[in-house]
Amino acid sequence: MASTYYITTAIDYTNGPPHIGHAYEKILADVLARYHRLKGEAVYFLTGVDQHGQKVQQAAEKAGVGPAEYANEVTKKFTALWAKLGISYDGWAATTDPRHRQCVQRILQRLHDEGQLHKASYGGHYSVRQEQFLTDKERGPDGEFGPEWGEVVYIEEENWYFKLARHREWLEGFVESHPGFVAPGFRHTELLNAVRKMAGDLSISRPKERLAWGIELPFDPGYVTYVWFDALINYISFAGYLADAGSGLPEFDDLWPADVHVIGKDILVPAHGIYWPIMLRALGFADDKIANLLVHGYVNIAGAKMSKSLGNSVDPDELADKYMPEALRFYLMRDCTMGQDMDFAEDRLVGRFNTDLANGLGNLLNRTLSMAGRYRAGVVTCAPHDDADIRELEAAAAATVETFAARMDEYQVHLALEAVWLFVSRGNQLVDSAAPWKLAKDPAQAARLDAVLYALAEALRIIAILSAPVLPNASAAILAQLNVPGTALLADAKWGGLKDKHQLSPPVPVFPRIEAAPEK
Ligand code: MSP
Numbered sequence: 001m002a003s004t005y006y007i008t009t010a011i012d013y014t015n016g017p018p019h020i021g022h023a024y025e026k027i028l029a030d031v032l033a034r035y036h037r038l039k040g041e042a043v044y045f046l047t048g049v050d051q052h053g054q055k056v057q058q059a060a061e062k063a064g065v066g067p068a069e070y071a072n073e074v075t076k077k078f079t080a081l082w083a084k085l086g087i088s089y090d091g092w093a094a095t096t097d098p099r100h101r102q103c104v105q106r107i108l109q110r111l112h113d114e115g116q117l118h119k120a121s122y123g124g125h126y127s128v129r130q131e132q133f134l135t136d137k138e139r140g141p142d143g144e145f146g147p148e149w150g151e152v153v154y155i156e157e158e159n160w161y162f163k164l165a166r167h168r169e170w171l172e173g174f175v176e177s178h179p180g181f182v183a184p185g186f187r188h189t190e191l192l193n194a195v196r197k198m199a200g201d202l203s204i205s206r207p208k209e210r211l212a213w214g215i216e217l218p219f220d221p222g223y224v225t226y227v228w229f230d231a232l233i234n235y236i237s238f239a240g241y242l243a244d245a246g247s248g249l250p251e252f253d254d255l256w257p258a259d260v261h262v263i264g265k266d267i268l269v270p271a272h273g274i275y276w277p278i279m280l281r282a283l284g285f286a287d288d289k290i291a292n293l294l295v296h297g298y299v300n301i302a303g304a305k306m307s308k309s310l311g312n313s314v315d316p317d318e319l320a321d322k323y324m325p326e327a328l329r330f331y332l333m334r335d336c337t338m339g340q341d342m343d344f345a346e347d348r349l350v351g352r353f354n355t356d357l358a359n360g361l362g363n364l365l366n367r368t369l370s371m372a373g374r375y376r377a378g379v380v381t382c383a384p385h386d387d388a389d390i391r392e393l394e395a396a397a398a399a400t401v402e403t404f405a406a407r408m409d410e411y412q413v414h415l416a417l418e419a420v421w422l423f424v425s426r427g428n429q430l431v432d433s434a435a436p437w438k439l440a441k442d443p444a445q446a447a448r449l450d451a452v453l454y455a456l457a458e459a460l461r462i463i464a465i466l467s468a469p470v471l472p473n474a475s476a477a478i479l480a481q482l483n484v485p486g487t488a489l490l491a492d493a494k495w496g497g498l499k500d501k502h503q504l505s506p507p508v509p510v511f512p513r514i515e516a517a518p519e520k
Helices: 020-038 054-063 067-084 098-113 165-177 185-197 227-232 265-282 316-322 325-335 346-376 388-409 413-434 443-467 472-481
Strands: 005-009 043-050 091-094 117-127 132-134 152-162 205-207 220-225 260-264 293-296 299-301 342-344
Touching (some): 005 020, 020 067, 020 260, 020 293, 020 316, 054 067, 098 117, 098 227, 152 205, 152 220, 220 227, 227 265, 260 265, 265 293, 316 325, 325 346, 325 413, 325 472, 346 413, 346 443, 346 472, 388 413, 388 443, 413 443, 443 472
Parallel strands (some): 005 043, 005 260, 260 293, 299 342
Antiparallel strands (some): 117 132, 117 152, 205 220
16 A cells, blocks of 8 residues: 555646636545545645647647647646646646656567567558547447547558557456446446457557657657557656656655546546556556546536537636636535536536525634624633533534545545535524524623534634635635634544634635626
8 A cells, every 4th residue: 555645637638728627627636635635644646738649739730839839838728727726736747758758668668578569550440539540349320430539531550559458358357356446336337348348459659650749669760659658657657657766756666556546437448447457467567556546527518518619618717717716616526426427507606606605604704703703802712511502513513524534535525515514504503593692692691602602613613624625725714714723634623622712813704705697
């Protein structure tokens, strides 16, 4: 078991700017990374960009610039967006990095020397968009290749092949005996079915006259590496595999195997579910050194897949400017059922923000701090009490922390948030039922008022800790208003953390309500 929690995402093609689907995946991985840091674990979060390949070469040609320049410009858009959205990655996997190229070439040379690659001539239908040869399996019921393959051309050429098929039986056994290899479970079944049907070897080269933008084969300079073979290796190259001393990369044995690769549903079969475990196996990795996959669904727009031709792409950068970046983070994490597709709708983003953040948590914070300020000069007292409502809130806090952690450990972020926001509602209910403004008028109720204010402040402290992975800035702002210094850990989410006579600060709105309906 690796000592550091190592989490990766798919690396995004730099053939165009980031879209909401890319943002969803990076936020999901970021939330998981932050959750593990909250647990006090050492975390290494790797993400990056897939800069080679035909898609990038074609986009560059269209833009009238060289592929390197094009990839660099697009890469800047990704890094700027990730900074804006608070994506806290530790390692940046850009496939034009010379350290990555060196690792890919070392791997290729080794596989070549060991006879795991062979050169052969092949003629077949080739999808330019998917950058792969197609077989009859890919034909639709009408015998044609569907629109998902884009332009399909007949090509005959010599290429280098990786002997994939010889590992089929091993892979089937591996997948069968590792139910945790792919989450959620229905994707595991999908992969197993695909493995049972797999056939043929994998072409891992492209002749330079057709595609020059890639990593050259070290043993045959007329070719570059197939982009997927190059890209998948990022998970180990940037973790320090076969790296030179002083490369600045991590210590491989500390990180590998990754605890989880976060990927979208479209790249499970064949890339991550078939090619990747077989590549690792071919390199001599044991079964327990093969990383698990977390497969998320797609963010769609009004039920349709996002596409350039439909022009229905949603720009996460604009959304993050128009609203708070954390409004986008919260909406995507709260509304998407893990593993399922979700429909992006701006009015739902606004609705979630206003209901859960402005009216829910924001209101609880504002009411608690203003009442504490008004009735107790912001000082909370930890006095004994026998108030059933408060005891219930206290018990609910413990149950919420437990549910939150259990759901996060299962990657069910939306359910973890649901549990936290049920608790937020309970906090607001206590304000309504205890009515501190009434208690404040009756000196006989002074102890109860103290107990209620303390309970509300405690509830907020715990909510702020549990919100930290999804709402890092808001969580820090709430903790600052509660006057709780330092970095909170999940272990601090225990009732009773605020000391007697703790001084709270006056409220400052954290989630200003979004008033205007989104313009269409
Ligand atoms: N470059 C490859 C991945 C190589 S990983 C070794 C690639 N790039 S991509 O830009 O097309 O997609 C990057 C990630 O974004 C993938 O995990 C993909 O599933 C995800 N998404 C792309 N469109 C998406 C949505 N509309 N919704 C959610 N995620 C989607 O594939």
